[in-house]
Amino acid sequence: MATAATMRRCEITGLSVDRSAERLIMLNAVTAVVYLTIGGVLALLIALTRWQAVHLLAPQRFYEFVSTHGMVMLIFWILFFEVAGLIFASTVLLSTRMVIPWLSWIAYLMMLGGSVIATVLMLSGQATVMFTSYPPLRAETPWYYAAVLVFAVGAILAVVHFFVNIVAARLRGDVGSLPLFTFALMGAAIIALWSLLSGALALFPVFLWTLGVIPEVDPGIYRLLYWGLGHGAQQVNLAAMVGVWYGLASLTTGARPLNEGLSRIAIVLYVLFINMGAMHHLLVDPGLGTWVKNVNASYFMYAAVMGSLIHAFSIPASMELALRERGYRRGLFEWLRRAPWGEPGFAALVVSMILFGLLGGISGVIIGGPQVNMISHNTLLVPAHFHMTVVAGTTLAFMGIAYYLVPLIFQRQLLFRRLAQWQPYVYGLGMLIFGIGMGLAGHWGVPRRHWDITFSTAPVLGVNLQELRPEIAVFLAMMGIGGIIAVIGGAMFVAVAVATVFVGQRTARPAVGRIVPEAFSPYPAIAGGSGEPAAAAAHRTFEVPGTLVISVVFLILFIFLYGFSWFELSRVPWKIG
Amino acid sequence: MASRVSALAKPRGVWWEGLGRDERLWVWLTVIWGIAMFLMIAFVWPLIGEEQNRLHAYRVDPATFASQAEAFIQQYQIGQRDGVPVVAPPPGGDVYLDARAFAWQPVIQLKRGETYRFLISSRDVQHGFSLVMPPHSINVQVLPGYVTVLELTPEKTGEFPLICNEYCGLGHHLMIGRIIVTE
Numbered sequence: 023m024a025t026a027a028t029m030r031r032c033e034i035t036g037l038s039v040d041r042s043a044e045r046l047i048m049l050n051a052v053t054a055v056v057y058l059t060i061g062g063v064l065a066l067l068i069a070l071t072r073w074q075a076v077h078l079l080a081p082q083r084f085y086e087f088v089s090t091h092g093m094v095m096l097i098f099w100i101l102f103f104e105v106a107g108l109i110f111a112s113t114v115l116l117s118t119r120m121v122i123p124w125l126s127w128i129a130y131l132m133m134l135g136g137s138v139i140a141t142v143l144m145l146s147g148q149a150t151v152m153f154t155s156y157p158p159l160r161a162e163t164p165w166y167y168a169a170v171l172v173f174a175v176g177a178i179l180a181v182v183h184f185f186v187n188i189v190a191a192r193l194r195g196d197v198g199s200l201p202l203f204t205f206a207l208m209g210a211a212i213i214a215l216w217s218l219l220s221g222a223l224a225l226f227p228v229f230l231w232t233l234g235v236i237p238e239v240d241p242g243i244y245r246l247l248y249w250g251l252g253h254g255a256q257q258v259n260l261a262a263m264v265g266v267w268y269g270l271a272s273l274t275t276g277a278r279p280l281n282e283g284l285s286r287i288a289i290v291l292y293v294l295f296i297n298m299g300a301m302h303h304l305l306v307d308p309g310l311g312t313w314v315k316n317v318n319a320s321y322f323m324y325a326a327v328m329g330s331l332i333h334a335f336s337i338p339a340s341m342e343l344a345l346r347e348r349g350y351r352r353g354l355f356e357w358l359r360r361a362p363w364g365e366p367g368f369a370a371l372v373v374s375m376i377l378f379g380l381l382g383g384i385s386g387v388i389i390g391g392p393q394v395n396m397i398s399h400n401t402l403l404v405p406a407h408f409h410m411t412v413v414a415g416t417t418l419a420f421m422g423i424a425y426y427l428v429p430l431i432f433q434r435q436l437l438f439r440r441l442a443q444w445q446p447y448v449y450g451l452g453m454l455i456f457g458i459g460m461g462l463a464g465h466w467g468v469p470r471r472h473w474d475i476t477f478s479t480a481p482v483l484g485v486n487l488q489e490l491r492p493e494i495a496v497f498l499a500m501m502g503i504g505g506i507i508a509v510i511g512g513a514m515f516v517a518v519a520v521a522t523v524f525v526g527q528r529t530a531r532p533a534v535g536r537i538v539p540e541a542f543s544p545y546p547a548i549a550g551g552s553g554e555p556a557a558a559a560a561h562r563t564f565e566v567p568g569t570l571v572i573s574v575v576f577l578i579l580f581i582f583l584y585g586f587s588w589f590e591l592s593r594v595p596w597k598i599g
Numbered sequence: 600m601a602s603r604v605s606a607l608a609k610p611r612g613v614w615w616e617g618l619g620r621d622e623r624l625w626v627w628l629t630v631i632w633g634i635a636m637f638l639m640i641a642f643v644w645p646l647i648g649e650e651q652n653r654l655h656a657y658r659v660d661p662a663t664f665a666s667q668a669e670a671f672i673q674q675y676q677i678g679q680r681d682g683v684p685v686v687a688p689p690p691g692g693d694v695y696l697d698a699r700a701f702a703w704q705p706v707i708q709l710k711r712g713e714t715y716r717f718l719i720s721s722r723d724v725q726h727g728f729s730l731v732m733p734p735h736s737i738n739v740q741v742l743p744g745y746v747t748v749l750e751l752t753p754e755k756t757g758e759f760p761l762i763c764n765e766y767c768g769l770g771h772h773l774m775i776g777r778i779i780v781t782e
Contacts, residue, residue, distance in 0.1 A: 082769055115607060152766050158743060159724045159768065199614065202606035241725055241742045268606035278603035281622050282614040306738060308656030308745040315652065316641045324633030331629040339621065340603075391640045392652040399738040400727045400764035467736030469729055469764035473772040477762075482681035483706070483775040485760035491733045544608040564621050573625055577632065584636065591650050594735055597714070597752035599651030 029119070033531050034430060035542040043113040043120040047106045047431055049130055051424070052523065054102035058417075059516050060141070061095040066509045069456070073502025074476060074488060074495060081473040082147065088471055090144040092153030096412065097173070097255065098137045103420050104262050105129070105180045108211060110427065111204040111265070112187035115542075118196040125183045132176025139169035152471060154252060157228050157239040164232035167225050174225070174251075178218045181211045202279060202286070203272075206265025209289040210258045216297065217254025224248040242309050249300040256408060257296045259416040261289060263378070264333050266419045267371055268340075273426060274368040275361065276348075276538035277340035280566065285336050291329035295321045302386075305395040315392040327387055334379050335573045337371075339566040354568040365535050366442040370422025373450035378415030381457050382407060384580050388587040396598065397591055400471075402501075403464025406457050413508075414453035418446060421515045426534050428519055434526030435533060438518045445518065449511025452504050459500025465590070466494050654739065655748035664720045664746065668697035672705050680706050680777065693718055696776075698726040698741050700768045703761050703776025711780050714752040720745060727765030730778065738764060753780040 029038050064087045070078040079087065113120045120126065143149040149166035151159050161167065188208065191197045200208065224247035230236045268285070271277035279285045301318035304310055321327060345357035362368045385407040389398040398404065429436045436442065468475055468487060475487040475494070488494050526532075564570055604610040618626065645651060671686065671693075678685045684705040688694050690713035697704045698721040709715060719728055721743040728747070730737045732755070739747050753759075761776035 081772060085766065085769060085771070088766075116609070150769070156725045156765070159766075197609055199610045201609050202604075240744065242745055245742075265606075272605040272607050276605070278605050280603070281616065281618060282604065282610060283616065284618060284622055284626070304740075305652065306654065307740045308654060308742060308747040310654075312653065316637075320633075320637045320640060323637045327636075328626075328629045328633050331632075332626065335622075335625045343603075387636070391636075393640060393644055393648060393650060396650065396652055396737055396739070397735045399740070400729065401736065401738065466734045467729070467731050469727070469736075469762060471766045471771070472762075472764070475772075477772065477775060480773045480775050482683060482702075483760075483777050485731070485762070485775055487731065487760075487762075490731070490760075541605045541607045544604055544611050565619060566621050570621055570625065574628070577628060581632070588639070588644065588648075590735065592648065594650050594737065595732055595753075595755040596737065597649050597754060598737060599653035599750050 032430060034534060034539055036539075037114055037542055038117040039431075040113050040118070040120045042123040043109050044431055046120070046123070046126045046130060047109050047114070047427075050102045050106035050109070051428070051431075053134060054099050054106065055516060055519055057094050057099040057102060057137070058512070061091055061099055062509055062512045062516070064091040064094065066505060069502050069505030069509075071473070072498060073505075074474075074498050076502060077474070082150070084473045085150050085152075085471075086144060086147050089150050089152050090141060093144060093170075094141060096153060098141070100259055100412070100416065100420075101177055101255075102133065104210065104214075104258065105133070105177070107262060107266070107420075108180060108184040108207055110431075111201075111207040112184045112191070114431075115201055115204055116188075116191050116197045118187070118191040118194070121186050121190045122183060125179060125186075129176045129179035129183065132179065133173050136169045136171070136173030136176060140166055140173065143169065154248065155225070155228065156248075157231065157241055157244055160232055164229055167229035167232060171222060171225055171229060174218050174222045178215065178222075181214050181218070184208075184211050202282065203265045203269045205286055206261055206268065206289050209293050210261035210265065212293050213254060213261060213296065214258045217251045217258060220247050220250025220254060220300075221252075224251065242307065245304060245307060249303040250297070253300040253302060254297060256412060257292065257299060259412055260296070260330075261292050263374070263416040263419045264289070266423045267333065267337050267375060270367045270371040270419070270422050271337050271341050272541040273537050274365050274371065275341045275344045276541060277337070277344040280336055280339045280343065284332060288329040288332035288336070291325050294325070296326040296329070298322060299326065299390065302390040302395070305390075305392045306399045312392070319390050319392050319395075324387070327383075330383055331577075334375070334576065335569060337375065338572060339569040342566045342569045354571055358568060362536055364443050365537075366425045366446060367422045367535070367537070369443065369446035370418050370425075373446045374415050374418040374422065377410055377418070377450060377453060377457070379576065380579070381454075381461070382410030382415050384583050385410065385461065388584055394587050394591050397467075397594060398464065400469060401464035402460050402468045402470050405470050406461035406464050409453065409460065410457045414450065414457065418449055418453075421449070422446060424515075424519060426537065428522050429526070429532035429534055432523050432526070433528060433530060433532065434522050435529055436518070437521040437526050439535070441514050442518045445511055445514040448514060449508055452506070452508030452511050454504065455500050456504030456508055459497045459504055463494055463497035463501065466491055466497065468494060468498070653750070657746050657748070658744060659720060659746050661720070661722045661743045664695075665697060665722045668695040668704065671695040676705070677708065685779075688715065691715065696728070697722065698728070698763070699723050701763070701770035701774040703763070703774065706777045706779065708779045708781060709753050711753055711756050711782055714750055717749045717751055719747045719749065724767050725765050726763050726767050726774070729762045729764040731760045731762060736764075740765065753778075756780045756782055
């Protein structure tokens with residue numbers, strides 16, 4: 023420790039860890055958790071305001087907090103954590119060096135400076151323009167846009183450094199094929215690059231406009247460019263989350279992807295087609311033709327959805343195979359019953375996959391169609407969708423992997439393991455109730471980003487949506503109650519992470535639960551199996567019958583909900599178009 | 600069979616291999632489902648649906664649109680509601696709907712079964728046209744400088760509240776309009 027060694031060897035995983043990379047992973051991860059905490063407090067206050075029976079905040083505060091919550095969660099928390107993940111995947115996991123530490127420092131400082139200024143401006147009511155900041159609505163100060171741009175440039179530098187690390191490792195001969203985890207993060211990084219550029223292209227003219235340098239910004243073109251970031255950034259989360267899913271599956275069950283090539287093709291499908299999803303937000307905009315909408319909304323024949331369906335199959339399949347090899351071979355589902363449900367990483371993986379797939383993914387495909395979008399655009403169904411993907415999906419997956427990366431990177435004993443074991447379930451239950459309430463409210467036409475759907479303060483033409491449909495009150499109460507439970511679940515994570523980082527006992531061999539340390543080894547030597555016991559049988563029967571059953575049930579549910587959405591559209595009493 | 604490798608480890612040697620029986624089955628199912636969903640939005644619903652996304656649009660100077668909307672109100676006004684003009688456009692005609700922070704103008708009275716062409720735009724910031732007809736709403740985006748053209752045929756009588764679903768400023772939750780459908 024006292025030597026000037028720049029690398030250390032991890033006693034648990036056998037990986038070589040570059041100390042400068044390690045420091046930057048810590049900084050980015052800690053910053054991420056700080057933003058997660060801020061965003062969580064705001065989430066609670068917002069949910070308690072939209073729960074119409076409580077209606078906590080005054081309107082101005084509410085809109086300020088919705089703006090801040092959106093930026094802090096969708097951009098700051100998740101990108102800081104992803105940068106930590108990018109550094110980890112491009113250095114530690116490859117046992118290789120970080121090439122240009124100062125570049126990562128500059129990236130970090132720009133992201134930190136930009137995000138702190140933007141957050142302060144939003145919280146102080148000087149930039150109440152929502153996450154989207156659609157012109158010609160303008161922030162009171164141009165410096166808000168400047169701060170976000172500085173953050174975006176910092177994030178671009180971090181992404182560039184990821185590529186530099188990978189290329190250098192490759193040139194040095196440290197790596198041939200990338201681990202699937204790193205490959206998925208590379209997909210995320212490619213998507214991140216163009217989405218951040220698209221966001222910068224959207225926001226820079228707005229900055230100039232608020233400075234008075236240019237006379238106006240076209241709101242239609244802004245929306246097109248902006249959603250390259252707005253949705254693109256979520257696709258970064260998707261690809262990164264899928265990488266984490268594969269990682270958690272390997273870590274907690276010793277899973278090895280069924281077909282390496284297929285999983286990688288599914289990630290390439292994201293890179294090629296998922297950017298088209300940006301157009302989802304413009305489906306009821308003036309200015310776009312029918313075919314532009316059809317082709318883009320369908321990610322070119324739903325090619326990106328296919329990517330997700332492949333992962334949805336491949337990840338449980340690889341776990342089934344690993345657990346069957348360990349001897350849990352009876353019936354369709356013995357492997358599932360004997361899975362490590364008490365291991366926080368496994369719990370987070372399963373809850374994240376279920377909520378993301380069932381609620382987030384399916385709802386996204388449904389409301390992303392040009393016709394059904396007419397009854398869902400800007401209703402609460404939209405945030406319900408992305409809370410199921412980004413919060414119940416991505417955030418929970420990231421929390422799951424943090425239970426291992428935090429002790430291993432910080433070299434501390436994980437504290438409050440019991441709390442960690444329950445956390446994914448509490449958080450998932452909260453998000454499930456929250457998401458169903460919010461989604462149903464949206465399905466009943468309740469608008470998003472709205473302070474008062476009873477319109478109690480409106481001077482003319484008053485209307486009360488809750489009086490029109492009393493069940494809306496129940497849905498909003500579910501949203502509030504689910505929100506409270508989810509915030510408790512989030513606080514449990516923060517408590518574990520903060521306690522571990524600051525008061526966990528220092529150790530070179532932290533206890534990291536029932537993980538499979540061989541997960542980091544390229545050689546297929548898994549406990550209880552020599553590698554290929556099932557190979558011969560594979561020709562006669564299915565290798566992963568349990569997963570096939572689960573997947574087909576999932577697909578049937580998907581088809582049912584999809585059909586139901588068209589039925590609901592047909593119930594609109596007016597003829598449109 | 601090539602050896603399988605943990606997602607956290609670097610695969611060695613050649614890991615590329617053909618799809619097994621399980622994967623082939625699942626991949627085919629996803630391909631078929633993807634194509635089915637595409638056919639639904641692109642061909643099937645356009646043939647059978649009553650609710651079509653066939654928005655048109657053109658650019659307009661916000662001031663020009665505002666004066667066109669004023670002229671429309673003057674021509675067809677039949678009364679007032681809470682100080683907001685009530686307008687009964689001719690059946691089958693154009694309807695100008697003017698959005699501003701924080702009001703929809705005018706209140707519109709339509710005849711059931713007639714098709715109207717709504718011309719919707721904003722004179723200031725972005726707004727969201729959200730016509731409430733429980734349990735759903737019909738929603739389109741409204742931008743200054745663009746006219747969103749939407750054909751609507753009311754097939755149910757009654758009063759339909761119009762609210763704003765795009766954040767447009769601190770009075771966003773005060774923005775209400777109304778469409779009245781009569782026999």
